[in-house]
Amino acid sequence: LKEFAEKAYLDYSMYVILDRALPHIGDGLKPVQRRIIYSMSELGLSSASKHKKSARTVGDVIGKFHPHGDSACYEAMVIMAQPFAYRHPLVDGQGNWGTADEPKSFAAMRYTEAKLAPYAELLLKELGQGTTGWAPNFDGTLQEPVVLPARTPNILLNGTTGIAVGMSTDIPPHNMREITAACVRLLTAKRSTVAQLCEHVKGPDYPTDAEIISSRAELRQIYETGTGSVRMRAKYEKEGSTVVITALPHQVSGNRILEQIAQQMRNKKLPMVEDLRDESDHENPTRLIIEPRSNRVDIDQLMTHLFATTDLERTYRVNLNVIGLDGRPQVKDLRSLLVEWLEFRMQTVIRRLEYRLEKVEDRLHILKGLLVAFLNIDEVIAIIRKEDKPKPMLMKKFHLSNIQAEAILDLKLRHLAKLEELKMKGEQKELQAERKALKETLSSRQRLKTLIKRELIEDAKNYGDPRRSPIVERDAAQAMDESALVPSEPVSIVLSQRGWARAAKGHDIDPRALQYRQGDDYLASAIGRSNQLAIFLDSTGRSYCVPAHQLPSARGQGDPLSKKLNPPDGASFVGAIIGDLDDWCLLASNAGYGFVAKLSDLHTRNRSGKSVLSIPKGGKALAIVPVNSPETDWVVAVSSEGHMLVFPIEELPQLARGKGNKILGIPTKRFKEGEEFMSAVTSLPDEDDLRLYSGQRFMTLKYHDLDHYEGERGRRGLKLPRGYRKVDSLICASRETNRERSE
Numbered sequence: 001l002k003e004f005a006e007k008a009y010l011d012y013s014m015y016v017i018l019d020r021a022l023p024h025i026g027d028g029l030k031p032v033q034r035r036i037i038y039s040m041s042e043l044g045l046s047s048a049s050k051h052k053k054s055a056r057t058v059g060d061v062i063g064k065f066h067p068h069g070d071s072a073c074y075e076a077m078v079i080m081a082q083p084f085a086y087r088h089p090l091v092d093g094q095g096n097w098g099t100a101d102e103p104k105s106f107a108a109m110r111y112t113e114a115k116l117a118p119y120a121e122l123l124l125k126e127l128g129q130g131t132t133g134w135a136p137n138f139d140g141t142l143q144e145p146v147v148l149p150a151r152t153p154n155i156l157l158n159g160t161t162g163i164a165v166g167m168s169t170d171i172p173p174h175n176m177r178e179i180t181a182a183c184v185r186l187l188t189a190k191r192s193t194v195a196q197l198c199e200h201v202k203g204p205d206y207p208t209d210a211e212i213i214s215s216r217a218e219l220r221q222i223y224e225t226g227t228g229s230v231r232m233r234a235k236y237e238k239e240g241s242t243v244v245i246t247a248l249p250h251q252v253s254g255n256r257i258l259e260q261i262a263q264q265m266r267n268k269k270l271p272m273v274e275d276l277r278d279e280s281d282h283e284n285p286t287r288l289i290i291e292p293r294s295n296r297v298d299i300d301q302l303m304t305h306l307f308a309t310t311d312l313e314r315t316y317r318v319n320l321n322v323i324g325l326d327g328r329p330q331v332k333d334l335r336s337l338l339v340e341w342l343e344f345r346m347q348t349v350i351r352r353l354e355y356r357l358e359k360v361e362d363r364l365h366i367l368k369g370l371l372v373a374f375l376n377i378d379e380v381i382a383i384i385r386k387e388d389k390p391k392p393m394l395m396k397k398f399h400l401s402n403i404q405a406e407a408i409l410d411l412k413l414r415h416l417a418k419l420e421e422l423k424m425k426g427e428q429k430e431l432q433a434e435r436k437a438l439k440e441t442l443s444s445r446q447r448l449k450t451l452i453k454r455e456l457i458e459d460a461k462n463y464g465d466p467r468r469s470p471i472v473e474r475d476a477a478q479a480m481d482e483s484a485l486v487p488s489e490p491v492s493i494v495l496s497q498r499g500w501a502r503a504a505k506g507h508d509i510d511p512r513a514l515q516y517r518q519g520d521d522y523l524a525s526a527i528g529r530s531n532q533l534a535i536f537l538d539s540t541g542r543s544y545c546v547p548a549h550q551l552p553s554a555r556g557q558g559d560p561l562s563k564k565l566n567p568p569d570g571a572s573f574v575g576a577i578i579g580d581l582d583d584w585c586l587l588a589s590n591a592g593y594g595f596v597a598k599l600s601d602l603h604t605r606n607r608s609g610k611s612v613l614s615i616p617k618g619g620k621a622l623a624i625v626p627v628n629s630p631e632t633d634w635v636v637a638v639s640s641e642g643h644m645l646v647f648p649i650e651e652l653p654q655l656a657r658g659k660g661n662k663i664l665g666i667p668t669k670r671f672k673e674g675e676e677f678m679s680a681v682t683s684l685p686d687e688d689d690l691r692l693y694s695g696q697r698f699m700t701l702k703y704h705d706l707d708h709y710e711g712e713r714g715r716r717g718l719k720l721p722r723g724y725r726k727v728d729s730l731i732c733a734s735r736e737t738n739r740e741r742s743e
Contacts, residue, residue, distance in 0.1 A: 013165035021164035022329050023171070025322045025337065026344045027123055027148040028155030030162065032076045034148055035065040037090060040116050041124050051094045051113035058109050065137050065144050074109045081114060085251065086158050087173035087207045088463070092117040100285065101253045119463055123148040130355030131348045149348045152459050153179055153341045155322060159204075167329060169321040172204035172230060176464035179338075180456050186338055187449045194224045194335050201334065203230070204318075206469045209247035210234050213313075213474040223334035226320040231476065232469070234312040236303055241295050243303065245288040249314040254278055254288055260310040261290070268549065271487050272297045307477030345452055350442065357438040360431050362403075367428045369404025370411070374421045380408065486531040486549045491578075493534045494554060495561075497523040499573040501536070502558030503551035517557050524623050528578030535578065535602050536561060538571040539620035541589065541613030543602035548578060566608045575623030584627035586635070586649070587612065588663055590677040591619045595653050595660030596630050614659040619677070623729075627683045630654060636690060636706070637664040637681045637717070642725025645717030646709045649683055662714035682730035689733035694724045700733055 019031050027034065039060045045052055058074050066073060081091035084100040095112035098105050106112070116124075131149035136142070159173040181200035185192050203212050203219045212219075213233045222228035232249035234257075248254060258278060264270040275291040290306075292299065307313035321331045324340055332340070373380045376398065383397065384390045394405045414420075441447045492504045494511045498520045504511075511525040526534070534551060536544045544565045552559045561573060577585055581600035588594025597612065604610035613621050627633055633649040645664050653661055664678045684690055690701045699721075709718050719725070 017164040017167065017329055018323060018327070021162035022167075022169050022321060022323050023155055023160045023162070024147050025155055025324050025332075025340055026348075027150040028153070028158060028160065028171075028322075029123075029148065030076075030160065032061075032066055032068070032073060033080060033090075035061050035144065036073070036077050036080070037116065037120055037123060037148065038127075038145055039065060040091070040114070041120075041127070045115040047092065047116050047118040047121065049115055051092070051115045054093075054109040054112045054114050057114060064142055067138050070109070077114065078106050079103075081117075084207055087205060087468075088119045088154075088158055088176070089117050090120045090123070090158075091115075100248075100251075101255050101280075103251070122151045122459060122463065123154065125149075125151060126348065126352055129352045130358075131351045149352070151345075151455060152176065152463075153183065153338065155341065156337070164329075167321060168319060170317045170319045171322070172316060172318055173206055174201065175205035175467045177460050178202060178205070178467070180460035180464065182334075183338055183342060183456055184453050186335075186342060187453050190339075192335070194333055195220065197334055197338070198223055202467070203471050204316075204469065205467050206232065206250040208232075208250050209468055209470075210249045211247075211472045211474070212469050213472060213476075215473050219471075222318050226318075226331040226333045226337075228318045230316045230318055232314055232316065233307055233474065233477070238299060241292055241297075241299075243290040243292070243299055245290070245312070246284075246286055248286055249311065250316065252311045252314060254280060254286060257288060257310055257312060261306065264309065268486075272302055301480065304477045305480040308479040313477050342452070346448060349448060349452055353438050353442055357435060357442070360435045360438065364428060364431050364435065365401065366404060366407045367424055367431070369398075369400050369407055370424055371421070371428070372398050372400065372404075373408045373411070374416075374424070377416065384409070486547070489530040491528060491530045491548050492554070493526045493528070493548060493551065493576050493578050494522070494558070495524045495536065495573060495576045496520045496558070499561050500558040501534070501546070501551055501561050501576070502554045502556065503530075503534070503548055504554030509554065514554060515557060523573070524575045526576045526578045526626070532578050532580065533599075533603065534576060535599060535624070536565075536573050537575045537577075537587070537602075537613070537621055537624050538567050538573050538609065539615075540568055540571045541587075541611060541615045541621045542567065542571070542609035543604060543612050544607075544609045545602070545604055564607070574621050575625075577624040577626055579626065584630050586625040586627050586652070586681065586683045588622045588625075588637075588660065588678065588681045589613060589615050589619050590622055590679065591616045592637075592639075592662060592664040592666045592678045593660045594622075594663045594681065595655040595658060596627060596649065597655060597657075601656040612657045614657075622678070622681055625681060625683045628685045632686045634684045634686065634706070635663060635681065635713075636684050636709075636730055638679055638692075638720070638727040638730060639664055639666060639676055639717070640679045640726075641676050642720045642727070643717040644709045644720050644727075645711050645713075645715055646684075646706050647711060647713045651713040665714050665716040680727050680730045682732065684732055691731045691733045692720070692724055692727050693729045693731065694726050695728065697723070699724050 023030050040057055043057065043060060054074065054077065058070050058077065061073050062068060062070055077091060078097055079085050081089055081093035081097050082103065083089050085103065091114050093112060093114045096107035097112060126149040127145060133146040134143040135146050137144050155171065156174045156179050157176055159171040160169060162169045178201045182197045185197060185200060198220050211233050212230060214231045218228065234245050234249060235247040236243050236245045258276055261276055265273055272293050273290060274293045277289045279287040279289055292302065319331060320337060321329055323329050325344055380394065383393050387393045391405045391409060394400055394408060441451060489505060490507045492507055492509050492511065493501065494504065494514060495501050496516055500520065507527045512522045528548065530549045532548055533545045534548045546564055579599055581603060583599045584596055585599060586594060587597055602612055615621060627649065631650050634646055635649045635652065636644065636646050638644045663681060666676050687703045689703055690706060692699045711717060
């Protein structure tokens with residue numbers, strides 16, 4: 001079973017590689033494509049004939065040469081007819097053959113009609129001239145060409161893609177004039193390097209006007225190694241404040257682009273776009289309109305973002321894997337591929353000339369016999385009239401071959417005229433001159449090269465066209481930062497005691513006056529901008545980030561943060577802050593330790609948060625406190641027993657994470673739950689007042705009154721007045737006053 005399975009799979013893989021998925025270097029076609037083109041030529045569907053139903057062609061192909069599914073065969077035929085899929089279409093279709101937006105929307109084969117395109121003549125023109133080998137079809141009743149005698153390197157001109165077993169091919173299309181120039185260069189100087197050939201071959205040339213933005217170095221590396229990638233970018237124009245996309249990358253659908261942009265608009269990730277629409281028609285096959293929200297929108301920056309986040313910029317894989325003249329698949333560089341194709345072309349031309357020379361010599365042989373008959377016409381007629389078997393007599397009498405005698409006997413009486421004799425002598429003279437030229441060409445490799453060069457230049461002149469895909473070296477597009485895509489509007493973040501968060505527009509709301517769920521109440525709030533990150537801290541000292549614009553509106557009661565985040569079991573959220581990543585904050589635990597950190601140190605994309613504050617067992621983190629200046633602010637800390645201490649914030653270390661230094665002296669050797677702890681801490685700007693909240697009551701201390709509580713960091717501090725020894729929170733008075741004024 002093992003041996004059978006190995007052999008069966010190996011046979012199958014070789015079949016897929018050699019007879020289905022990979023193109024031959026000679027004509028650049030897969031077997032199904034070759035059979036379609038040959039069948040159409042046998043049906044007389046040349047470019048000069050009338051179109052015929054596609055079903056007739058498909059029936060011929062699958063009935064005579066390709067015993068596979070009719071739909072797969074028809075689809076291969078459709079692709080060869082689509083001008084947006086093939087750089088040089090091989091089939092001229094009539095009817096619905098699909099569109100660039102929907103390549104699969106072609107009509108059924110019973111409706112469409114087709115014939116060969118003029119370009120296909122380059123593959124078929126020399127087919128009947130002894131230029132290729134023939135093999136029996138699948139049932140042995142017919143012969144089919146092993147490879148078509150292509151006059152140009154179609155393998156590069158149209159390119160191809162295919163997936164075999166264990167290997168694949170991705171060959172991009174190229175410009176005929178550029179490839180012809182490279183071939184001529186190789187014929188003239190066979191030692192030309194890839195770098196020299198790249199002087200002619202600038203890069204791929206797709207059937208679209210979109211730009212190729214890969215650098216020259218990247219393109220050269222592709223041609224030197226046979227593998228790599230090519231980047232394409234859509235072209236756009238500015239019409240006033242409107243953006244008009246006029247060309248899309250190869251095989252990119254305009255509908256798909258509009259869907260991708262609309263999806264970003266629905267997700268509120270593209271606020272600078274007001275509207276988009278498709279104005280494509282027959283005159284303008286690609287015309288996608290993007291309306292910016294205002295004239296202040298930077299269109300180039302907007303398009304750069306769209307290039308990075310949609311298919312307006314796309315990368316195409318390149319893998320020059322072909323079946324060579326030795327029948328083996330191999331990835332080839334540009335020089336190797338062209339040299340091998342030129343060798344194929346050389347063999348084809350030699351076979352064509354030898355075939356023609358044989359025909360010329362056969363005709364000269366017959367003409368020689370006919371002229372003998374004309375010189376002895378009376379004797380020939382007499383032998384034919386008198387002899388029962390005139391053929392052997394003619395051969396013996398005039399030393400003729402069997403073919404010459406047969407040709408004399410087949411002569412019609414009208415050909416015995418004197419004028420016919422002169423025509424034969426003229427034909428003989430022309431054929432002798434042709435024979436001489438053919439022999440001279442076949443005997444000289446240089447003459448063969450000159451002939452191939454001349455034919456390549458002539459074909460490029462007749463079928464070539466200017467480059468369609470301009471090569472413009474550009475850097476790969478980068479998506480805009482998410483904060484830059486969101487309008488910068490004032491916003492207030494509100495956090496409830498049970499971890500429900502919401503965002504209200506403006507800074508003039510009273511978070512304590514908002515409605516909360518039953519059993520829930522206000523915990524913390526912060527003011528900032530809608531394009532900033534809201535940072536939340538939990539009781540275990542872990543920080544979490546949520547873009548402010550993604551929080552639900554304060555018109556409702558918000559959503560639990562556990563919907564967006566994954567805090568540890570038993571953890572609760574203790575505070576929130578919002579600001580720029582360079583802003584400072586104060587982090588502290590109720591064990592009396594803390595430090596100053598930047599908001600960037602708290603930034604994380606992890607739903608499970610980032611550990612920033614070390615908490616002793618039994619302790620918890622206190623609310624995050626914004627710091628105006630880590631040099632001039634003051635730290636105010638209060639214990640659960642009503643002791644308050646004030647000291648300069650510069651005495652605290654600036655850390656990215658850790659436990660910090662002692663803020664408030666608590667008279668315990670080890671922090672334990674239930675003992676005295678630090679209940680609140682804040683950062684106070686120099687010469688600012690302080691407001692203490694204790695239940696429903698609050699007290700304001702003027703900045704000069706705080707001198708009474710000033711001491712060294714780590715001390716226990718002084719007792720607060722009676723009635724305010726159970727402090728819930730400490731607030732900078734100026735912030736509260738500003739809020740009340742705005743209300």
